[in-house]
Amino acid sequence: MPQGCPWGSATVNNTDPYSAPPETGMTRFYDFTISHAVIKPDGVEKNGVVINGAFPGPTIEANWGDWIQVTVHNALENEGTSLHWHGMRQLATPWFDGVPSVQQCPIAPGSTFTYRFKADTYGTSWYHAHYSAQYSGGALGPLIIYGPKHADYDNDVGPVLLTDHYHQDYIKVVEQVMAPISAKLPPPLSNNNLINGKMNYPCSSTKNVCTPNAGVSKFSFQSGKKHRLRLINGGAEGIQKFSIDNHQMTVIANDFVPIQPYTANVITLGVGQRADVVVEATGKPTDAVWMRSNLGKAFPAGCNLVDGVSPEAVAAIYYEKADQTAIPTTQSSASPAEIAFCGSDALTKTTPYYPITPDAHPTTTKDIDIELKSNGTHNLWYMDGSTFRADYNDPVLLEAKLGNTSFPPTWNVHNFGSDKTVRLVVYNHFTLGSHPMHLHGHDVFVLAEGFGKWDGSVVNPSNPQRRDVQLLQAAKDDNTPAYIVIQIEMDNPGVWPFHCHIAWHMSGGLYINVLERPADITNANIPGVIAQTCRDWATWTGGHTPDQIDAGL
Numbered sequence: 001m002p003q004g005c006p007w008g009s010a011t012v013n014n015t016d017p018y019s020a021p022p023e024t025g026m027t028r029f030y031d032f033t034i035s036h037a038v039i040k041p042d043g044v045e046k047n048g049v050v051i052n053g054a055f056p057g058p059t060i061e062a063n064w065g066d067w068i069q070v071t072v073h074n075a076l077e078n079e080g081t082s083l084h085w086h087g088m089r090q091l092a093t094p095w096f097d098g099v100p101s102v103q104q105c106p107i108a109p110g111s112t113f114t115y116r117f118k119a120d121t122y123g124t125s126w127y128h129a130h131y132s133a134q135y136s137g138g139a140l141g142p143l144i145i146y147g148p149k150h151a152d153y154d155n156d157v158g159p160v161l162l163t164d165h166y167h168q169d170y171i172k173v174v175e176q177v178m179a180p181i182s183a184k185l186p187p188p189l190s191n192n193n194l195i196n197g198k199m200n201y202p203c204s205s206t207k208n209v210c211t212p213n214a215g216v217s218k219f220s221f222q223s224g225k226k227h228r229l230r231l232i233n234g235g236a237e238g239i240q241k242f243s244i245d246n247h248q249m250t251v252i253a254n255d256f257v258p259i260q261p262y263t264a265n266v267i268t269l270g271v272g273q274r275a276d277v278v279v280e281a282t283g284k285p286t287d288a289v290w291m292r293s294n295l296g297k298a299f300p301a302g303c304n305l306v307d308g309v310s311p312e313a314v315a316a317i318y319y320e321k322a323d324q325t326a327i328p329t330t331q332s333s334a335s336p337a338e339i340a341f342c343g344s345d346a347l348t349k350t351t352p353y354y355p356i357t358p359d360a361h362p363t364t365t366k367d368i369d370i371e372l373k374s375n376g377t378h379n380l381w382y383m384d385g386s387t388f389r390a391d392y393n394d395p396v397l398l399e400a401k402l403g404n405t406s407f408p409p410t411w412n413v414h415n416f417g418s419d420k421t422v423r424l425v426v427y428n429h430f431t432l433g434s435h436p437m438h439l440h441g442h443d444v445f446v447l448a449e450g451f452g453k454w455d456g457s458v459v460n461p462s463n464p465q466r467r468d469v470q471l472l473q474a475a476k477d478d479n480t481p482a483y484i485v486i487q488i489e490m491d492n493p494g495v496w497p498f499h500c501h502i503a504w505h506m507s508g509g510l511y512i513n514v515l516e517r518p519a520d521i522t523n524a525n526i527p528g529v530i531a532q533t534c535r536d537w538a539t540w541t542g543g544h545t546p547d548q549i550d551a552g553l
């Protein structure tokens with residue numbers, strides 16, 4: 001895969017990526033079982049959540065225009081689950097986006113659910129569980145969709161999955177996040193950092209059962225050739241800073257959006273973000289070098305909540321004549337200043353390859369403030385004055401299908417009616433951390449970012465950056481918030497989560513639902529299997545009481 005161009009004559013240049021996708025007539029079938037297992041990706045044993053026994057889960061591959069069909073068996077004893085296909089637009093299948101309380105009920109323990117959706121865009125992404133912070137326990141994997149090329153390269157090296165790593169099981173971490181203020185617990189700190197699920201760890205730093213020298217991931221380069229790497233931040237919290245010793249990278253895509261190539265020394269990825277880079281193997285045939293992904297220093301000197309033992313993941317790159325048993329001895333090409341900067345590359349640098357000019361006069365413009373506030377007992381996240389809490393038993397989409405447009409306040413539903421274009425000015429008032437803001441069902445235009453109050457100016461107004469996760473930096477001080485301005489073409493009727501992708505912030509309610517064109521939802525033919533998830537969930541919860549330890553997503 002791919003063989004030839006099953007998507008026909010479409011190129012990155014000649015085809016609007018948001019028009020109807022091609023039809024290849026092919027379906028890619030996958031069968032996943034989600035279960036608990038003891039895992040030790042860095043040699044340290046912990047209770048994880050695995051797919052088909054493995055962390056990371058299997059890589060899903062398809063061509064642009066294929067259908068992807070994934071049957072999911074929930075073999076967890078006492079938790080619901082679901083899978084979300086990050087960045088897929090789910091055109092005409094908004095019920096298969098995979099978010100409990102939004103488009104379906106959780107898949108009950110012992111139950112099976114089958115997702116089927118079109119590969120309606122192409123590039124690099126990932127899938128992950130969307131029930132509580134379950135994905136941070138390991139229920140995730142790469143999702144690669146092959147499509148037309150706009151940059152030259154020889155070898156597709158495949159996914160390079162970057163995940164911050166915790167030695168406690170995810171429920172323990174969530175319990176720490178959600179502890180009452182009176183418990184005076186610090187925020188959880190990540191313990192390690194992994195590339196494709198591997199890294200070493202100094203066993204003297206843990207009380208868990210630990211095997212030293214677990215090993216790192218290995219990659220192959222051919223001298224003189226160009227290699228495409230598909231970088232994915234599939235972590236829980238940390239901003240990753242990726243670099244390759246003695247090599248420059250050319251960025252060719254951000255998330256699912258091909259861009260005008262530009263060179264970079266360090267790639268910055270917030271949780272959920274991806275970058276496709278092309279690396280020319282300029283070394284000698286005998287070279288062995290490190291690739292690195294660094295979480296840097298802890299706040300406030302750096303960008304993340306790390307314990308400082310092993311924030312830098314490494315993987316070995318061996319050229320064709322290198323001794324593959326040798327450990328590389330190269331030094332990092334990333335400067336301390338590059339590692340310490342908590343924003344993305346400037347919007348002036350990231351220009352979509354297929355240009356689209358957003359509407360300068362959106363139907364609706366709305367300010368949304370993000371704040372961390374006490375509700376009396378707990379510190380929770382508020383968007384537009386309200387903290388989110390999922391109702392697993394009653395998906396918003398099924399209510400919208402019935403014509404219901406009034407919802408409990410804690411569902412945080414923002415009904416944009418039949419609006420054609422929506423502009424959101426999102427302010428972060430929190431001084432101690434950034435938020436990688438993710439919208440489901442869309443790429444968004446990113447019109448501007450900055451500090452203070454947005455002055456209305458737009459970066460590259462004829463063709464601004466588009467992507468599905470944008471980093472919103474920390475506020476400068478109590479009176480100077482950070483902001484991003486995004487714009488959404490309301491061309492995809494459905495209920496779409498808009499949230500921070502930091503698992504612990506989602507646990508604390510940093511989440512809203514965007515209700516898009518509800519009148520069109522009432523006419524949709526939602527498959528009966530969606531309502532069946534709710535009957536199965538009701539049956540299971542009839543005999544078990546799930547402990548909803550956080551906002552639910």
Ligand SMILES: [Cu+2]
Pocket residue numbers: 434435436500501502505506510
């Ligand atoms: Cu956040």
